[in-house]
Structure formats: structure tokens, C-alpha cells
Amino acid sequence: MKYFFDTSVLVAAISVDHVHHATSQAAYLSAAKNHSSCAAHSLAELYATLTRFPGKRRMSGEQALLSVEETRTRLTTVTLEESEYWSVINDSAREGIIGGTIYDALIARCALKVKATTIYTWNLAHFRRLGGEIAKRVQTP
Template sequence: MKAFLDTSVLVATFYAHHEFHRPSIDLFLRFKKNQTCCGAHSLAEVYSSLTGRTGRDRVSGDEAMLFLGDIRERLTIVSLDVQEYFKAIEASSALGIAGGAIYDALLAHCAIKAKAEVIYTWNAKDFTRLGREIAARVKAPAG
């Protein structure tokens, strides 16, 4: 089985005190690199999330880069070329997707490109509205 990990799973993997840490890290460690992937844009989202928090949850850029290195080692990073990017936005527009939801749509299209059978996310509702092909693959990590 090929799995795609959404940014929400990756962020929960990093924080040991996160309510979804255990099922997220179990998932992160379960698969081999050729069996699991994430979207290239998730790297920026993870970096933004880790370095943009307040208080004890905020990490330095160097710490965030170490975690991004772990992601790069463990997961296949999938990106869309210009034509795929445009088609993903066009398909999203046809579904009425607007605003920041386009970023979830782009990640979902990375999952399709990678032929992922399942998209693991803690934000299922954000992905299930992206059409049947995507909705059929969405799952929350077991927890």
C-alpha cells in the first residue's frame, strides 16, 4: 500500500505532547520510503507551523530543518509540474474550491500523482470535499 501523509500528520509527528502524536509518529515510522510520501508544499507548511508558533511550541529554523531532513529521509517528496499544477487548480475551481482550501487540493493532487491508495490527515473534511477520487482515499490515522 502507498500512503500519503498530510501536513497535519507531519506536524503532530514532531510534537511529543500533541494530542495526535502517537498515531501520527506510528504512521510516520511504519512505512518504507517507497511506500509513503508527502507533497513538496508540506515542507513549507511544516516549517511555517513549527517556527510560527508561540511559547514553548515555537522552534528555531535550525530545529525545523532537522525535522524536514527526517521527512526527506523517510518519505518520497512529490511535486506537481506546471501543467499538473494548473490542472489541479482548474479541477478545484470546477468544484467551487476557494481560498486556502486550494493548498489541500494541491496536496491531494500530489497524492493522486504518487498513486497513493490512502491520504492520511487529521483534517478529513478539508479533503473529502475535493471530489470522489480524493474523498475515497481519505483516512484519519488510527488512534
């Protein structure tokens, strides 16, 4: 099995007061580079989310960086080539995908690139809109 982690699961795994923390953390702690990955874009989303939480939940840049570094150590980071990136944008436009869902499409393409058998996400509906190849792989941790 090859596991791919969406940003929503990474945030929940790191945020102890997140409603999905326990199950996300369990999946995250069982991950290893040889069978688990995430999109490079998710590292930026993780940093952005951790540093914009409201109130006491907000991390400093230094704290968030430690979490991102830990994630980078635990998971293989997947990137897209320019042509792959363009293909996602082109396909999304043709399929009527608009707005922020393009970021889910980019993340999903990274999962397909590494032939992930399971895509862990808390945004099931967003990913299921991206077609059958993605829909059959998505699940919550």
C-alpha cells in the same frame, strides 16, 4: 499499499504535545520511501508550522530544518509539473473550491499522482470536499 502523508499528520508526528502525536508518530515511524510519500509543499508547510507555534512549542529555524530533513529522508517527496499545478487551480475554480483549501487540493493531486491508496490527514472534511477519488482514500492514522 501506498501511503501519503498530509502536513497535519507530519506536524502531529513531530510535536510531542500534539493531541494526535501518538497515532501520527506510529504511522510516520512505519513509513519508508518505497511505500510512503508527501507533497513537496508539505515540507514548506511543516517548516512554517513548526516555526510559528506559540511559546515554548516554537522551534528555531535550525530545529525545524532538522525535522524537515528527517521527513525528506523518510518519505518520497512528490512535486507537480506546471501543467498539473494549473489543472488543480482550474479544477478548483470550477468546483467552487476557494481560499486555503487550494493547498489541500494541490497536496491531494500529489497523492493521486503517486497512486496513493491511503491519504493520512487530520483534516478529513477538507479533503473529502475534493471529490470521490480523494474521499475514498482519506483517513486518520
